[in-house]
Structure formats: structure tokens, C-alpha cells
Amino acid sequence: MNRTKRKIFETSMRLFAEKGYDGTSIEEITSAVGVAKGTLYYHFSSKEEIFNFLIEEGMKLLKNSINIKMQAQKKYIDKLRAIILIQIKIISKYENFMEIVFSECWGNSTRSMTCQKYVNEYLNIIKNILQEGMDKRRT
Amino acid sequence: MDAEILATEIYGIACSNLYYKKTKELVIEKLYKEIDRNFIQSLKK
Known part of the structure; x- marks a missing residue:
């Protein structure tokens, strides 16, 4: 991302x-x-495109951070601990991004649906880790 | 335990952490230890 695009991205997020x-x-x-x-408009065709890009990049960061940490953890409890810690760190560093995700996720607008789609992907990662842990405890 | 419900609870923790950050000083280590003690530890039982 070049400097101008990054500045548009960060300012829009704020x-x-x-x-x-x-x-x-x-x-x-x-x-x-x-x-x-x-x-x-050279970088983004609309305000909505800025929003979509923002959400996509932010959720990518969150998911990538989790995937990297997951590889280092064997026990599902330690994987959950890693997720909690990553969530806290993301909130600490990217408070504005999390605020946008939580506030824009409601309703039926295209924007809300975009948010919900990414949140559901994130929830599925957590759910799969939990399910894996529960299945292992049963065997 | 329902994995889907638990996943949303963990996501909900993020929401409450954000509220905490907006109202108080967020100390990562302190917050993490509280969540570990009150939430993660209970999953082990």
C-alpha cells in the first residue's frame, strides 16, 4: 500500500x-x-469501497495473526488463550477498526452484510478450534 | 458445551474489552489474566 492510500485508509478508519x-x-x-x-478516487472508487477494504484488511490481519499463533499451540485451551490475547492486542492497537466492526455489523445494508460475512468467518475459526478440543476430550 | 455459542461468547469478550479500553486504561496482561481465570479455566472443567 503506498503512502497516500495508507493515509486515506487510516484517516477513514478514524x-x-x-x-x-x-x-x-x-x-x-x-x-x-x-x-x-x-x-x-484514484485509490478508491467510493466511500463504500474504502469501507470494504478497511474491513477486509483488518479481518485479514486478525485471521493471519490467529493462524500464525495456532501453529505454535497444540492444546485447544492454549489456542483459545492465544485468540483471547490476539483480540486484546488488536483492540489495544486498532481500537478504531474494532469499533467499526462492532457498530456496522447490524442491519441489512450491503455494508452490514460485508461485516457479518467476515465476522462469521472469524467465528468459524474459533468454533472449529473449540469443536476440535471437545472432540478430543470425548475420545 | 456448544462450540458455536462459545465462539460467540469469545467474540463478545472482544466487545467488552473494547468498552473497557474506551472507559479505562487497558493493561493487556491484567485483562488477559482476568479472562483466563474467569473464562478459559472454566472450559477446562
């Missing part, structure tokens, strides 16, 4: 967290970043 997606305009984003609208 504004979406502070004011909500609907409360944030493209003009506010470009003003806060210090670029012209044309520059923003």
Missing part, C-alpha cells in the same frame, strides 16, 4: 469510528488527509 460511516463524507476524508477528491 473518521468512521468517530462519526460512523453515514456521518462521514468523502469531503471530510479528503480534507483530513489533505488530498483532492481526484486523488482519493
